[in-house]
Amino acid sequence: MWLVVDTATPKLGRVFVYGPIEFDDTMDHRFEATIIYIQGGSLVAGYSSDTPFTHSLIIRLMDPEDVDAYSMNLGWKTIGVFGYLRLHGQVWGRSWHKLGATAEVGTSHITLAEAPDASWLNKEVVVTTTAKEATESEVRRVVAINGATLTLDSALKFQHLGEIHTLSDGTSITLAGEVGLLSRNIVVEGITENSNGGRILVSTVFQNGKHYVGSAQVDGVEFRNMGQEGFTDITDPRYSIAFLGLDAIDDHSSYVKRHKRRDRFQHLQVEPHHNCALPGDL
Numbered sequence: 001m002w003l004v005v006d007t008a009t010p011k012l013g014r015v016f017v018y019g020p021i022e023f024d025d026t027m028d029h030r031f032e033a034t035i036i037y038i039q040g041g042s043l044v045a046g047y048s049s050d051t052p053f054t055h056s057l058i059i060r061l062m063d064p065e066d067v068d069a070y071s072m073n074l075g076w077k078t079i080g081v082f083g084y085l086r087l088h089g090q091v092w093g094r095s096w097h098k099l100g101a102t103a104e105v106g107t108s109h110i111t112l113a114e115a116p117d118a119s120w121l122n123k124e125v126v127v128t129t130t131a132k133e134a135t136e137s138e139v140r141r142v143v144a145i146n147g148a149t150l151t152l153d154s155a156l157k158f159q160h161l162g163e164i165h166t167l168s169d170g171t172s173i174t175l176a177g178e179v180g181l182l183s184r185n186i187v188v189e190g191i192t193e194n195s196n197g198g199r200i201l202v203s204t205v206f207q208n209g210k211h212y213v214g215s216a217q218v219d220g221v222e223f224r225n226m227g228q229e230g231f232t233d234i235t236d237p238r239y240s241i242a243f244l245g246l247d248a249i250d251d252h253s254s255y256v257k258r259h260k261r262r263d264r265f266q267h268l269q270v271e272p273h274h275n276c277a278l279p280g281d282l
Contacts, residue, residue, distance in 0.1 A: 005023050005029060013034050030060065033060075033062070040210075041083045043084070044084075046219075061078065077191070081214040082204060088218075088220060090184075100114075110150050122143070128177045128180070162175075187224060188224070203245050
């Protein structure tokens with residue numbers, strides 16, 4: 001049976017995926033669950049980078065009402081991939097540009113070194129720090145685009161350099177922050193009030209005499225509040241995404257690329273012998 005999600009779904013508990021589930025690309029979706037357990041089946045939104053999902057999909061991983069209920073040895077707020085996870089969001093052209101001029105404290109207009117794609121309008125961007133403090137990076141929403149100049153939804157609290165210095169020998173050195181597009185149309189989000197966020201585990205499981213091997217292809221996806229702080233043991237790594245116990249992966253069967261992570265409590269882990277591509281935007 002092939003299940004196409006083409007209607008709004010209620011909040012769910014544990015979701016077991018034994019066959020194909022595809023999110024219909026004619027509408028926006030919000031899919032909320034405590035655990036998504038993919039065993040031999042597939043969860044799909046956009047089959048490839050060439051045929052991405054074009055609407056909005058937000059997958060929210062939540063705590064259960066009964067925190068003492070059985071969590072299937074995964075822990076709550078987990079997508080357990082022992083089958084196929086295919087999430088391919090839209091990527092709107094180039095996602096990073098350097099500042100073309102210094103953005104001063106109090107301004108809501110910034111100039112980039114190059115004009116961004118028009119799709120940046122109404123999207124969230126990060127203006128990276130050019131000081132010593134990482135906390136001086138700032139997130140704003142783009143409300144207008146005029147060539148290479150962006151108008152932000154609120155004024156900047158810190159200065160962000162965008163300068164070119166020429167040395168006595170004629171050598172030019174660029175000292176400039178970068179502006180990166182944060183928004184993605186597919187979001188995987190852990191719902192939390194502490195550092196216990198969501199996670200994705202891609203691994204293997206042996207059930208009913210059959211060996212199931214996980215595969216994940218993730219492109220153009222935004223991760224929010226992912227990872228569970230303190231769980232770093234190699235047998236139970238609760239990173240934003242962990243590829244664990246898979247031996248060698250076939251070429252291109254799994255990859256994580258062109259994604260954005262914010263408010264994360266752990267990073268991404270791939271065991272060194274896995275053949276998993278991890279290009280861009282980590």
